[in-house]
Amino acid sequence: MSAVSDNPLLDFTDLTHFDRITPADVEPAIRHLLDTASTTLATLEAADTPATWDDFVIPMTEATEHLGRAWGVVGHMHSVMDTPQWRAAYNDLLPEISGFYAELGQNEALYGKYRALHDSAEYANLSPVRQRIIDHELRDFRLSGAELPEAQKPRFKAISEEQSALGAKFSENLLDATNAFAEWVTDEAELAGLPEDEVAAARAAAEKEDRPGWKFTLQAPSYVPVMQYADSARLREVMYRANGTRASEHGKPEWDNGPIIGRLLALAAEEAKMLGYASYAELSLVPKMADSPEHALSFLRELGVKAKPYAERDLAELKAFAAKELGIAELNPWDMGYASEKLRQARYAFSENEVRQYFPEPRVLDGLFGVIESLYGVQLRHDTAPVWDPSVKVLRIERTGQLIGQLYLDLHARDTKRGGAWMDSARNRQRSGSRLLTPVAYVVCNFSPPVGDKPATLTHDDVVTLFHEFGHALHHLLTEVDEVAVSGIHGVEWDAVELPSQFMENFCWEWDVLSGMSAHVNTGEPLPRELFDKMLAARHFQSGMQMVRQLEFSLFDLRLYHEVDATQPVPIDTVLSLLEDVRKEVAVTKTPAWHRFPLSFAHIFAGGYSAGYYSYKWAEVLSADAFAAFEEAGEGRGSLLDAATGQRFWREILAVGGSRPALESFIAFRGREPQVDALLRHSGMLEAA
Template identity: 35%
Template sequence: MTNPLLAPWDTPFGLPPYDRIEDDHWMPAAEAVIAEARVAVEAIAANPEPPSFDNTIAALEMSDEGIGRVFGAFYAVASADSTPARQSLQRDFAPMLSAYTSWVIGNRALFERIDTLWQSRETLDLDPEAARVLMLTHRRFVRAGARLEGAQAERMAEIRARLSVLGTQFSQNLLADEAGWTMPLSPEALAPLPAGLRSAAKSAGGENGPVITLSRSLVVPFLQYSPDRALRKKAFEAWTARGMNGGETDNRAIAAETLRLREERAKLLGHDDYAAWKLETEMAGDPQSVRELLHAVWDPARAAAEADAEIYEEMLRADGHEGPLEPWDWRYYAEARRRAEHEIDDGTLKPYLQLDRMIEAAFSVAHRLFGIEVREIEAPLYHPDARAFEITRAGKHLAVFIGDWFARPSKRSGAWCTTMRQQHRMGGQEVRPLVLNVCNFAKPDAGEPALLSFDDARTLFHEFGHALHQMLSDVTWESISGTSVARDFVELPSQLFEHWLEVPQVLREFATHAETGAPMPEALMEKMLAAANFDQGFATVEQTASAIVDLEFHCGPAPADPMQRQAELLEEIRMPRAIAMRHATPHFAHVFSGDGYAAGYYSYLWSEMMDADAFEAFRETGDPFDPDTARRLEAHVLSRGGSEEAGVLYERFRGATPSVEALLKGRGLAA
């Protein structure tokens, strides 16, 4: 029978034919498309004609189209709906893809053609986009080790292969720890919880009765609302112990080996350490610039958190508990204080924050800003919970957007945006993207509406901001399309889009009660918005601590014992004892499941320096939907991908790059 992955995809908008794909189809398809790409690259390298942009750079851009198609479809489902078979395939694919990449980078004839073009770039008469792609291609080869020879080149290939295996194993260990733990709730433990959390716990447990899992959408609200301190401790310790429970799923040795190999790779490439190598091409430029940002944020955040801790410790003692405030206490007493000071809680807010209405709100904001239209479509998707939408503008197809919003044991934790296909116009085509948002919101009982916390709704808007960056992309070359930008710039569109969730006219229209349909009362809305920066000391400390540890792990010699080094770093910065890092080393997937955010977790804060300033551009007009500002945002940021340096794009939109003061002011931490 024909492998559906290798046959033409006669599906709506060229979506992967998930209704016909079996797990046995993936490996033959992967082998076939990698073989095709090798033939294409060999032809480029062996071309007897002198190198030109078209016969070398453009040809290389189009050489791996099949790899992108098959692996884009695979990794979308592997992360969001894992099975033992798909996990096994991930472990097999990691070294296969690494070997292919090493072979391409190590093809001397190919690099000589690229290098010849780079050396003669001034004579090529390239348009700005093509010139940018040439520069990025040459830089990518050099930074990957194309100039290495002999034993050094072989060692680089070995390191790349081993890192890909380690990253895959780290992710799978984390998923196993998360899926393998539940905490049953007795009727007495269930009764004090808000109705929405009780419903989610019952849904998670099914026939086995209500449970708390290690999904953030369950464990965080449990820590906020459960008055049972012993159960809070049990849940918190399980949540923070992911990846360090001993046995086959323990990630500590993986983290240590990963850091050693990254350091070795950087030194092979002539850098002092991995952070120096990684940050060379980011907006920050070097580790010291990142340190300055992180410590400028750390000091006011820590001071705010310590002041809050004194209040929460008094509340703890008033409840009859002895001993200091512990990490499993913080969220409970912070929520109690929020209820007291702002007269709101999630139980009051959630009925007004229905998932379907928040999805509509995100679509509506995008329509008002950028003129897009959305219609839900029927399409073959990988899971019944996923939904597909066609995105159009002025009757023209722009993209397909897929939303997969509910938590399940087969889905890795967190929230993310990815593509099954990126926008480009290579080879005279007009290829539009297939974009996927994945979240982990608690799934309600059948027939009940899904209700979100305000943080959940913010996450939904955040990921849709990433999706817009992909869907509004308008460039020729796939390698600079959409979110193919500096890591510390990629979070700008997503964090900026969050601001529209707080626009009162958006809430008035879409924050409607799940039972009555009534809009959120103005007084409640004002309280919710007034509390938006509540507990920012805690939030900023747990995030910034993770960023500091990540950076210092990659500066200087790799630590022999990352857990010991983590403890030393937290002591050096005087981490408040009742706050844990947002991502401790054994479950720091951003950093150890791949290289994307390694030495780069600071990028959320770096982008936040810009997002508050960018939204201020709308505020200055008096209209959060000002059409001229929206057009500038799309023209200079959302549509341009990586076609120019990130700083140039932002300054073209806003005039200048803001300072850290914008970040502190946005979080309510400015003096």
């Protein structure tokens, strides 16, 4: 598209024109916004621009707001519609975007204006929220290299640009390697054990390519059921091996993430050293709640000491069951999910697939909306707006008829969508003059799409995932802060940002919630209480093994960015050796030497969790303790959907966003500092505390 005036990426009057935007719009729109922002920043740098909130901070914020929103759309499309055209449009402009923000972070004149404002008489008269924003800006300028000698700034900028490019390439390699694999089954006997829905989906996938038999892929809706239900050990092993060697030296050389990891570690270490930190982990933790890498490592290891005995017991029970009941004398890694599901069924007399039939997607969404409406007194309505795929839903949140925010919901797996589930901001709440811009969010999942005339059904794990991502979305949408820098999820410490999301997961284990959001996909019958009681009894099933697995990921991440000598690109063997060392400390299961888990660990190499994966466990302590307030309020009432406690949670946690330290927000809600007991209780490990 040649003309800037009619470029849909530049229309910020309302929701994004996803029906009109094409990859060809990206280059002219982003270049225009880069030029506009640069011109404004040049004016703000000038000596005659006063270092005041109104004359400097407000235009400084506005200078990058439209650029951030437009580039956010491009990044979103790169994640959910990763066609060759969108990939090229994203990657072509990524170096310029990275370079712009790197230069902005190093701009000594702008940094000086913030310092001058901080040292001025005006600072003392600003609200605590605005003072916090200025303090954060000063910190972020320092971490972006603003205080570096001029001679070092080009190198620091180059590091930032290369990190962005490598992160994008890591994700693309993983997606391409995932999509490239297919296991074609022509012998119907190999389908034994698989649920009918999964067999039908595999058959539909084969028919789509005009081939006989059944097609299985590494996308989660196809891969997970095979590992959980397929009686064929051969099929499970083939799928496990393919999944475990994605984007590695075992596949196409151009998709090998090993060299990317080595280079990313070297760049992170160089960045940290330039800023005066001993490791990238030290640098990463500056804006987080944990005081130091040692603090976070100590926290993880304490949990490991409590969890490992439970994990060892879980594994011993599984091995005994597999040998006696399944004839599996030696439990291979591709047998773990299968044997675990069989043990679950034997012990609790239900299967995940049986539960799944009670959670058709429309009913689950209605139930989720009901929880949100009960807790916060808001209303969720379906909305109409342009979308990037016909399956995407648009929602609006209102309170007494007043629009609070809007949400895009993209639930189903597609070949062009990266794996996993996430929430991202599409627009931040902000006040511009007399006009209030309401926030907008994306919630993206990779659930199984509907097959035939039936609605899609969700596993209970899917339901938990949906609640989790909606927790993030509510944190963004229910903010009452008008300053962009600390509105919603912005400015919240990274190791506290999972509090609202993990908090929401707990409601998925409450009878009054689940019973109200269930209806058998064939009969319409609600979830039987007997089946729920079995699910509840099984809640802590293998919780020890689950916890040490998360601790393994967290310790590996933190130690990788804190202990490994990355003065040069790190060989993948060094990375794998460290992982093996971590496994000796906390893991109870054996992973094959050929497995290449780090090469698909996108969270810490392409997802912003570098030296921060421990945040999930850290925030789980906060979220479990916060949920305990609802348990206390609902004691004896039969329901935890207590509106008064919900309003307090909104007021003290969700509404304030990053406008004050997360610990202050938690104490304001709970009346005290967080305690680990609730997490241990929810994990069935309180007796070990």
